[in-house]
Amino acid sequence: MKRRHALLFVLTLIGFQICQAQQIDSSLGLKDYFKNRFLIGASVTPNSLKGQSGALIIREFNTITAENAMKPSLIHPEKDRYFWTDTDTIVGFAKRNNMKMRGHTLCWHRQTADWFFKDDEGKQVGKEELLMRLKDHTTNVVGRYKGSIYAWDVVNEAIDDDEKKEFRSSLWYEICGDEYIAKAFQYAHEADPEAKLFYNDYNTENPVKREKIFLMIKKLKEQGVPIHGVGLQGHWSNKWPSSDELKRSIEKFSSLGLEIQITEMDISVYGSKENMDENPGVFTAEREKDQAEKYKSFFEVFFKSNKISSVTFWNVSDRHSWLDNFPVKNRKNFPLLFDATFSRKKAYWEVTKLVN
Numbered sequence: 001m002k003r004r005h006a007l008l009f010v011l012t013l014i015g016f017q018i019c020q021a022q023q024i025d026s027s028l029g030l031k032d033y034f035k036n037r038f039l040i041g042a043s044v045t046p047n048s049l050k051g052q053s054g055a056l057i058i059r060e061f062n063t064i065t066a067e068n069a070m071k072p073s074l075i076h077p078e079k080d081r082y083f084w085t086d087t088d089t090i091v092g093f094a095k096r097n098n099m100k101m102r103g104h105t106l107c108w109h110r111q112t113a114d115w116f117f118k119d120d121e122g123k124q125v126g127k128e129e130l131l132m133r134l135k136d137h138t139t140n141v142v143g144r145y146k147g148s149i150y151a152w153d154v155v156n157e158a159i160d161d162d163e164k165k166e167f168r169s170s171l172w173y174e175i176c177g178d179e180y181i182a183k184a185f186q187y188a189h190e191a192d193p194e195a196k197l198f199y200n201d202y203n204t205e206n207p208v209k210r211e212k213i214f215l216m217i218k219k220l221k222e223q224g225v226p227i228h229g230v231g232l233q234g235h236w237s238n239k240w241p242s243s244d245e246l247k248r249s250i251e252k253f254s255s256l257g258l259e260i261q262i263t264e265m266d267i268s269v270y271g272s273k274e275n276m277d278e279n280p281g282v283f284t285a286e287r288e289k290d291q292a293e294k295y296k297s298f299f300e301v302f303f304k305s306n307k308i309s310s311v312t313f314w315n316v317s318d319r320h321s322w323l324d325n326f327p328v329k330n331r332k333n334f335p336l337l338f339d340a341t342f343s344r345k346k347a348y349w350e351v352t353k354l355v356n
C-alpha cells in the first residue's frame with residue numbers, strides 16, 4: 001500500500017513538472033496558447049519588426065496592424081502622392097511569417113492631411129469633392145493590398161464622447177453630415193468585396209457611448225451598408241472598465257450580428273489622466289498585481305463570450321508604447337504583456353494560464 005502511495009506521488013510529481021515545463025516552454029507563444037480561440041497580435045512599425053522585437057512578434061503573434069503607416073496622413077500625404085514603402089514592408093513581413101494583417105485606418109478625423117479638405121486656393125471643399133477624394137483614397141489603398149489585408153478599420157472614432165452629442169464634429173461631419181460613414185463602407189466594399197469591414201472606436205464600454213455606437217451601426221445595417229464588425233479599441237486601465245461593462249458591450253454589439261475584435265488593447269497602470277497617481281513612472285508590485293488581474297478578467301470575458309475573433313495589442317512591449325507620452329507627457333507606462341527587456345510579465349502568465 002505504501003509503495004502504491006509512493007508511486008502515485010512520484011507520478012503526480014512528474015506530471016506536475018511536465019505541466020510546469022509546458023508553461024515555461026519558451027518556444028510557445030500567445031498564438032499557440034490561443035490557437036483555438038482567436039487571432040492574437042500587435043501594432044507594429046517597420047522598426048519594431050527588426051531585431052529582438054521582430055523575433056518576439058514572430059514567436060508570439062499571428063496578426064499585425066500598422067501602428068501608423070496606413071493612417072491617411074502617412075500613406076497619402078499629398079493629393080497626388082502616396083507613400084507605400086512602410087506599409088509594403090509590414091505587409092511583406094506578415095506574408096513571410098504567415099500572419100494575418102488588419103488595415104488601419106481609412107477614414108479618421110485625426111492624422112489626415114489638410115489637403116484632403118482644401119481646394120487649390122486653400123478653401124474648404126464641398127461634400128461631393130470630399131466624398132470623391134475619400135473614394136479615390138479608399139480605392140487605391142484597399143485595392144493595392146487586396147488579398148493581403150483581410151480586415152479594415154474603415155471608419156475610426158466617428159462618435160462623440162460628449163454625452164449630449166451624437167457624431168463627432170469633425171471636418172468629415174461638418175462637410176458631409178453623417179453620410180460619409182455609409183459612403184466609406186460602400187467604397188471599401190467596392191474596392192475589396194472579400195474584406196471584412198469594421199467600425200472602430202474607444203470608450204466602447206461607456207454605457208452612453210456604447211448606446212450611440214449601437215444605434216449608429218443598427219441604422220447602417222438597416223440601410224444595407226456593408227459593415228461586418230466592430231472594433232473595441234481596448235485602451236483600458238487597471239481601474240477601468242469593469243468586466244461587466246465589457247461583457248455588456250460584447251453582447252450588445254454582437255446582437256447586431258457583428259464580428260467583434262479587440263483592436264488596440266493596452267492596460268494603463270494609472271488611474272488618472274492628469275498625473276495625480278503616486279510614484280509616476282514606477283511599475284510597483286501593486287500595479288503589477290492589479291494589471292495581471294485586470295488582464296486575466298478581460299481575457300476571461302473574451303473566452304466566455306465566444307464572440308471575439310481577434311485581439312491586437314497596441315504596441316509590442318513596455319520598451320516603447322504610445323502611453324509613455326499620453327495623456328501625460330513623458331510619464332512612463334507599462335501597459336503590455338512584455339516588459340522593456342521583452343520578457344513576459346506576470347500578466348502574460350495569467351492570461352496564458354487560462355487556456356492551460
Ligand code: GLA
Pocket residue numbers: 067104156202233264322
Ligand atoms: C487611436 C487610433 C490609433 C492610435 C491610438 C494612439 O486609438 O485608432 O491609431 O493613434 O489612438 O496611438
